[in-house]
Amino acid sequence: MHATKYHIFTLKEAPSEAEIISHKLMIRSGMIRKISGGIYTHMPLGLRVLRKIESIVREEMNRSGSIELLMPVVQPAELWQKSGRIKEYGPELLRFKDRNGRDFVIQPTSEEVISEIVKNEIHSYKQMPLIFYHIQTKFRDEIRPRFGLIRSREFIMKDAYSFDTNEENALISYETMFNTYSRIFNKIGLEFRAVTADTGSIGGNRSHEFHVIAETGEDTIVYDKYSTYAANTELAEAPCLILERGLPRQKMELAQTIDINTCNKLSDHLKVPIQKTVKSIIITTDSENKQIYLLLIRGDHTLNDIKVKKIKGLDKFRLATEQEILDSFNCKPGFLGPVNVNKSIIIIADKTVANMSDFICGANIENMHYIGVNWYRDLKEPDIICDIRNVSIGDKSPDGKNLLSFQKGIEVGHVFFLGTKYSTALNVSFLNKEGKSTITQMGCYGIGITRIMGAAIEQNNDDNGIIWPRSISPFEIVICPIGYTSKNKVQETAIKMYELIKKSNIDVILDDREKRPGIMFAEWDLIGIPLQIVITEDNIKNEMVEIKIRKTNQKIKISMTNLIETTKNILNNL
Incomplete structure (x- = not known):
């Protein structure tokens, strides 16, 4: 290739909208050009990078025994109605009608289509195990696309789908894909971590994310330096920091706290460690019989929404409105607590809070807090005790041996064991050895081809520009x-x-x-x-x-x- 016969057009400055280094450098180096919000043209240099990433992914997928096909970008909405995701997926799913008024969607992923294919093509246990994959354009109508290719609306993804006769075999396929992904990222030459993760809107009951380590990453990875434990903060297990509840030493008393409506302010005002305070969060659901829940976490901790959603009945919880709080507590937010609450309110305490004694919390009276509060003596025991907080610096790993470490990462791959979530909804079945119709076990596995490009730059750059790993350099x-x-x-x-x-x-x-x-x-x-x-x-x-x-x-x-x-x-x- 001669440069005079190629297209090379670089810029001295990146546009002001470019927020992170990869976005700036991709535009300045002529890798991409913006067409609309979250939609980019991949210019010749950038396309060479993408094709090299695709080549590595394709080589390792083929090596794993997976079979390539190509599914359409446009999918009938009818399939999404069958799976139930037409409503679940929300506004990120781009929907439209054709000239005959039929409903279609632009695919963000292809579980429905591949299930329809397998339903019609695979009928016997002898045809499995089976893994299909394709590399295709996807579209998710992000509310706020940003960071260039890290969070765009249109992107290229490799998605794969496994089909097995039983759960044991499905988990073997899962491990095959997990190992394949590890080889892919090693071959590209990126520093990465595989972490246990939440299954999110895809569903299923087992999941790992693959993160490229980068300080600009949106996700925080939690890991133990001395063991194999690693997890996304969404799923990382937060230990109980108080092994045994102490006996009461203080009398419960009211303290005036005018305009002291946060735990940080409360700690400063009363001159006590913030670890002695308890934070109250009020949530509810939009079900017919609306229920109010009072969530309690220690004052220096933050709530983990994903963990809360895993509590029975709270998969679609929301924060209560100010009016709902006033109706239930007769007090505005900032001064709420678990003492003398209505019996109909369900109290959910984080494990650490459940073992606290002589703690400080809102009194459900404006500008007032209780000090010296103790479970059983001053208020009823929590209705539910479970882990509902994010892990924080100083927490120990699940085995209790080492302190957890934290890193920022960019998610570039995700593997899921789906079980029968989609195959049941879409009636994907086969005849087993006894000739009996049986629902197929599924897994799905995605890699963000375009996102890898951005993540690689975030991890490999200096003041002068990009430093490509050899394997994917243009x-x-x-x-x-x-x-x-x-x-x-x-x-x-x-x-x-x-x-x-x-x-x-x-x-x-x-x-x-x-x-x-x-x-x-x-x-x-x-x-x-x-x-x-x-x-x-x-x-x-x-x-x-x-x-x-x-x-x-x-x-x-x-x-x-x-x-x-x-x-x-x-x-x-x-």
């Missing part, structure tokens, strides 16, 4: 001749070197444009090609070339006769 080597159009010897050497490298199956581009050296080098630093080979007249006279390693910015001079061997060694060790 080119592995760029030849930078100084004076290509004006110095015959430089041009001859550059062309000869280009042909030699190309014959060695190394992905190379020759910059034959009329660019000043400083501008040329800065542009290729921005684009992030792993190796720059610099050719000058002086180096030619000495039969030498200069190699710049983008990752370290190290420059080395080598003999032209050792060019291929040296560049291969460097690339193999990046």
Whole structure:
């Protein structure tokens, strides 16, 4: 590839809307161009990256025994009605009617379509286990697309679906995909962690997320440095920090707390550790028989919505309105607590709160709090005691041996064991060995192809631009001749070197444009090609070339006769 015959158009500045480094660098380097909010054109350089990511994913999926097909972007809404997700998925699911008034959706994922295919094609246990996959454009109508390719509306995803005769075999397929994903991210060359996670809107009862480690990540990963334990904060188990409830030592008394309506303010006002305070959160559901719930967590902790949703009957909870709170507590928020509440209110206490003694909480009287509150003596025991908080710094791992560590990550892959969630709804069945009709066990597995591109940049960049891992860089080597159009010897050497490298199956581009050296080098630093080979007249006279390693910015001079061997060694060790 010659640069004059390719499209390279870089920018000195990124648009103001670009918030994170990958978004800025992809626009500046000419990888992507915005067409609409969350919708991008992948320009030639960016497309080369995507195709290389796809190639690695496809190679490892095929190696796992998975079979590729291609499902449509447009799907009949009827299938989504059968699965029940037409309502569950919400406004992110883009819906439309065709000219005949029939309902369709633009696929965000393909569980319904693949289930319909297998329902009609797979009839016997002898045809399983089976894993189908495709690499296809997806669309999710994000309310606020941001961060470039990290959270766009249109994106490319590899999604796979496994079908098995029983749960035991389905979990084998799950492990196959888990191991395949680990190989994919290792081959791309990214630092990642696989963590246990919530199943979310996809459903199912087993799930792992794959996160690329990056400080700009939206997710927080919790892990134990000394064991295999790792989880998303949504699912990380928060330990009870008080092993046994202490005996009461204080008398319960009212304290005036004018305008002191947060635990932080309360701690400062009463000059007590915030760990002695209890935070009250009021929730309800929109069911026919509306029920008010009082959730209690320690003052320095935060509520974990995902854990709350797993409590029976609270899968669709919401925060209570101010009027609902006034009706139930006769007090406005900021001064609420569990003492003397209406018997109809269900109290759910976090495990740590359930073991607290002599604690401080709202008195359900404006500008008043109780101090010295104790369970059983001053109020009824909680109706439900469970883990409803996010883990925090200082918490121990589930085995109680080590402190948990925290990292930011960008989710780039997710594997789910679905069980029979979709196969039951869509009647996907087969005949077992006894000839009896049996519901198929399913799993689904997704990788964000376009998101990997953004995540790779978030993890690999410096002040000068992108630092691509060799495996997905648009080119592995760029030849930078100084004076290509004006110095015959430089041009001859550059062309000869280009042909030699190309014959060695190394992905190379020759910059034959009329660019000043400083501008040329800065542009290729921005684009992030792993190796720059610099050719000058002086180096030619000495039969030498200069190699710049983008990752370290190290420059080395080598003999032209050792060019291929040296560049291969460097690339193999990046």
